[in-house]
Amino acid sequence: MLEGIAIGLSTALTPGNLLFVMMGCLVGTFVGMLPGLGPMSAIALMIPIAASLDPSAGIILMAAVYYGAIFGGSTSSILINAPGVASTVATSFDGYPLAKQGKAGKALAIAAYSSFSGGVIAALFLLVAAPFLANVSLAFQSTDYFALMVLGLVAVAAFAGKGDMAKALLMTVVGLMLSTVGTDQTQGVPRFTLGMIDLVDGISFLLLVMATFALSEALMAILKPKDDADRLKEKDASQNLGSMAVSMAEAKDMAPVIGRSSILGFLIGVLPGAGATIASFLAYGTEQRLAGKEKGAKFGKGSVRGLSAPETANNAAATGSFVPLLTLGIPGSGTTAIMLGALIGYGIQPGPRLYIDQPAVFWSVIVSMWIGNIVLLILNLPLIPYIARLLAIPSRFLLPLILFFSLIGVYFVSFNTFDIQLMVIFAVAAVVLRFLDFPMAPMILGFILGGMMEENLRRALLINDDSWSFLWERPLTLSILLIAAVCLVLPFATTYIGRLKNRVFGDSPSAD
Amino acid sequence: MLYSKDRIGGVLLLLFCIAYGLLSRNIKLLPFQMDVAFNARTMPEVLTVLGIGLSLAVIVFPGSAARPELGGYRWGQCALFLGLMSVYGLTIRPLGFIVSTSLFLMIGFALLGERRPHILLLVAVPLVVVFWVLMTQGLDVFIEPLPAFLKNGGS
Numbered sequence: 001m002l003e004g005i006a007i008g009l010s011t012a013l014t015p016g017n018l019l020f021v022m023m024g025c026l027v028g029t030f031v032g033m034l035p036g037l038g039p040m041s042a043i044a045l046m047i048p049i050a051a052s053l054d055p056s057a058g059i060i061l062m063a064a065v066y067y068g069a070i071f072g073g074s075t076s077s078i079l080i081n082a083p084g085v086a087s088t089v090a091t092s093f094d095g096y097p098l099a100k101q102g103k104a105g106k107a108l109a110i111a112a113y114s115s116f117s118g119g120v121i122a123a124l125f126l127l128v129a130a131p132f133l134a135n136v137s138l139a140f141q142s143t144d145y146f147a148l149m150v151l152g153l154v155a156v157a158a159f160a161g162k163g164d165m166a167k168a169l170l171m172t173v174v175g176l177m178l179s180t181v182g183t184d185q186t187q188g189v190p191r192f193t194l195g196m197i198d199l200v201d202g203i204s205f206l207l208l209v210m211a212t213f214a215l216s217e218a219l220m221a222i223l224k225p226k227d228d229a230d231r232l233k234e235k236d237a238s239q240n241l242g243s244m245a246v247s248m249a250e251a252k253d254m255a256p257v258i259g260r261s262s263i264l265g266f267l268i269g270v271l272p273g274a275g276a277t278i279a280s281f282l283a284y285g286t287e288q289r290l291a292g293k294e295k296g297a298k299f300g301k302g303s304v305r306g307l308s309a310p311e312t313a314n315n316a317a318a319t320g321s322f323v324p325l326l327t328l329g330i331p332g333s334g335t336t337a338i339m340l341g342a343l344i345g346y347g348i349q350p351g352p353r354l355y356i357d358q359p360a361v362f363w364s365v366i367v368s369m370w371i372g373n374i375v376l377l378i379l380n381l382p383l384i385p386y387i388a389r390l391l392a393i394p395s396r397f398l399l400p401l402i403l404f405f406s407l408i409g410v411y412f413v414s415f416n417t418f419d420i421q422l423m424v425i426f427a428v429a430a431v432v433l434r435f436l437d438f439p440m441a442p443m444i445l446g447f448i449l450g451g452m453m454e455e456n457l458r459r460a461l462l463i464n465d466d467s468w469s470f471l472w473e474r475p476l477t478l479s480i481l482l483i484a485a486v487c488l489v490l491p492f493a494t495t496y497i498g499r500l501k502n503r504v505f506g507d508s509p510s511a512d
Numbered sequence: 513m514l515y516s517k518d519r520i521g522g523v524l525l526l527l528f529c530i531a532y533g534l535l536s537r538n539i540k541l542l543p544f545q546m547d548v549a550f551n552a553r554t555m556p557e558v559l560t561v562l563g564i565g566l567s568l569a570v571i572v573f574p575g576s577a578a579r580p581e582l583g584g585y586r587w588g589q590c591a592l593f594l595g596l597m598s599v600y601g602l603t604i605r606p607l608g609f610i611v612s613t614s615l616f617l618m619i620g621f622a623l624l625g626e627r628r629p630h631i632l633l634l635v636a637v638p639l640v641v642v643f644w645v646l647m648t649q650g651l652d653v654f655i656e657p658l659p660a661f662l663k664n665g666g667s
Contacts, residue, residue: 052653164575165575166566166569166570166573166575167518167521167570167575169566170522170525170563170566170567170569170570173529173559173562173563173566174525174528174563176555176559177529177532177556177559177563180555180556180559184539184552186552187541187545187551187552189539189540189541189545189552190539190540191536191539191552191556192532192535192536192539192556194535215597219590219593219594222586222589222590222593222624223585223586223587223589223590224584224585224586225586394626395624396621396624396625396626397621397624397626397635399620399624400616400617400620400621400623400624401617401639403593403597403620404613404616404617404620407597407600407601408613411601411604412647412653412655415655417601417602417604417605420597420598420600420601420604421598421601423597424594424597424598424601427594427597428594431590432524433521433524435517435580436517436518436520436521436524436580437517437518437521437576437578438521438525450555454555457550458550461549461550466548466549466550467549468549
């Protein structure tokens, strides 16, 4: 492990890579701060640049953008009560009330210290867990990978909100369908190309991500622009931050919260599909319960604990989500799904072999997480008063620029104008589906995992003489598939039991 | 409830899944490819069944009864931007990067309310030129800057 850390340090600490960490954190903070644009859009916008770098530098850049975007999301949550991403919604519960009390600077500092601690502690866990899991997963076969991918896809849908599971599963299937466009890899047969030569190689994942996230976000903002009161609020909040000092008593109050939320966040992040949003809400709820009556009552009114818990947990979960990506090659979240796509673009197959075949990439990602968190704390925090002013850039300039960067990002990779037209088509579909409250992240995950899933299933069938019996004869495969089945059935079962309870005890005052 | 967001989305995706299923029948397989347990059509066929089943589930058991509200949205402006992006895709080669992108940005800014011509020019053109220099000089990504008729001095 020490050798690995040394490899990671020597790779991540080169002047060029350090520059990419700093640049990534800054750009990520800026993009994440813009309401509506989250880490997925931020990373998607960075892919064209990352593609021109070597794999280590590219992944370091994207990881830095990831943290930066989460940090930036917290900033807009605190300052203007407009979370850039779902994972920072819980941050606004206590961050915004603090800002309203004239303590925006303090709230930002608490968020930064908590994020830093959560990220650093989780990176320590990752350091231990990733090589261990990678060694264990060396025993995995194609059949197990297929089962794991099924689990990953089902888990994402299972963690969707109440009543949204069918929609999330449907979007996953749509993603899987899109992944089948192009030439079939094994039999060399064109599928769904509609006779167009431009579709023979399939749909580029970058194109799909840019169209469904960055482009559709900007188009949604064009569809429903903010009113003048909101704009005034943003301008005002970005100019009056107050002191950034955190008192000793507040630090003491935060310390145990950070410890607990880091562990919770990391564990939730490791689970495929759960991610930073669930981690932040769980940490918030847990701390509220643990805080006792007096301190618990302050939650939602500007509690230091209430701000620290979700901030720590969402950063720890972001780090945790790298565990399945780096060790199994299965993304734990939409964001890591994009990173998986980028790694595949480099010709690197994440999974247990990554640890052995590409130690520089594996370890530099882990080490860069520490560096990224340090950069966020010592560079971004003091710069926040200036970065926050970017919130005041008029949307009439910002939105066309986002559209331009999205389009040109894809065009610069393929130099094919057909891609721009295809992006417009996907953007229209994405805007319509978002307007109808259909989630996009499961679709991206389905798209990324689709090709790999089909390939692993085919390989498994080839090894097993075209027999499907491996699904129930190999204990590991069967166990993973059973877990997937439980993930699938459990939300429906709990909803059904809940309804049944309501029907039986519905009108009774002593029901609970 | 009948025209809820979930149901409309479900119907749209049901149509998509049916179209996908119909197109999957056009996947041409050679006789020996048909005999294997998993051929190029297997996954699309399974996905069609899953997609149709899930679409129907969303339509029959919608998670929410929220109805789409079309009022208060700038649909026309959004459509104009979609058109603008499409035209940008068509003009980036014949007009070159700098001209087409500057025009794209200036029209975009103007569509969102910026009417001062000097501001449109001063924001768009320098930004596009700096971006082009950064890409070509910094990242070695070359893109033709000028219109086709000006290439090689117009020869």
